[in-house]
Amino acid sequence: MKIIKAIYNFIVGDMIILIGVALAVAVLALVNNVSALAPLRGFSGPFLIIAVLSSLVATLSREAFSPNR
């Protein structure tokens, strides 16, 4: 458990960023592999950029409005 936590802290250390990027990658994998979702493939690039920016905004909002600050 300690090792997993150390790796998590080393690579990202932020749950919102981790979940945001993981969700984006999962959606891209679905869009790329499910043939029914093929028409959405053209939006993969913009979707990824928006997902990255949303994760950044979400984690910074949490930091700014945290009651512990």
Added chain:
Amino acid sequence: MQWVVATAAFLASAVEFVEAFTIVLVVGVTVNWRSALLGALAAAATLALLVATLGTAIVQWVPLDVLRTVIGTLLLLFGLKWLKNAIMRYAGLKARHDEEAIYEETRAQLRARGAVDASASRFDLFGFLLSYKSVLLEGLEVAFIVITFGLSAATSTVSRSSGIASAALGALAAGLLVILVGALVRVPLAKVPENTLKFVVGIMLTTFGTFWTGEGFGVAWPLSDVFLLILAAIYLGAAFSLIVWLKRVKQQQRAQVIENQSAPTTVQTQEVNP
């Protein structure tokens, strides 16, 4: 030589080496230089071994598309972490890295332990381990960036090796520069604009991470590699907007706290003077 890769590795390494240098300097001054330098050299050798073995293994065994997706995702995570911290420091939500404070704090700890005289040249295990640990921990991030950046910047097996070599050269140049400047001034390198460097590297890692993750999923970016500049401009614009917004939020929060603190005083004054 891949200059973008080398520059990114140089900037990221410079920040980390400045942080590691502070601890090595404290150990050198407080314990002795022999233990400090041996610890730093041992850590550098460990890191070089790590880059060489991991880099070579990945170059030989992992297909390029898988590599780009996995490494692009890792770079995104890493880049967003650096960018978030740099934005928070610019906005005043997080304290800036203070090398002089770290220097004094570590020195006080070593003095409390009894290690005061640096003139003794005998090997000190504690000093060696402290120096080794700090260089290794700070250097691990550099090794990570060297491997991931070096591998993803290329298109074939041969140039993948050259990507790692370019990144390693960038990191080596940063290390030598920090050691050279540090040896000349012999004080913590407090004037290095660490946050600016972290901000730039955060933008670069996030940009390349997005680009390579997208390519790994078959995204055909418009204008091909030129789109990297557009991506960097998008992230730069967003980061500046976020800094301005967070500064405003902080000012509002501060004003609200002052208002809350002064409110009871006003009421009391009114009660005394009706």
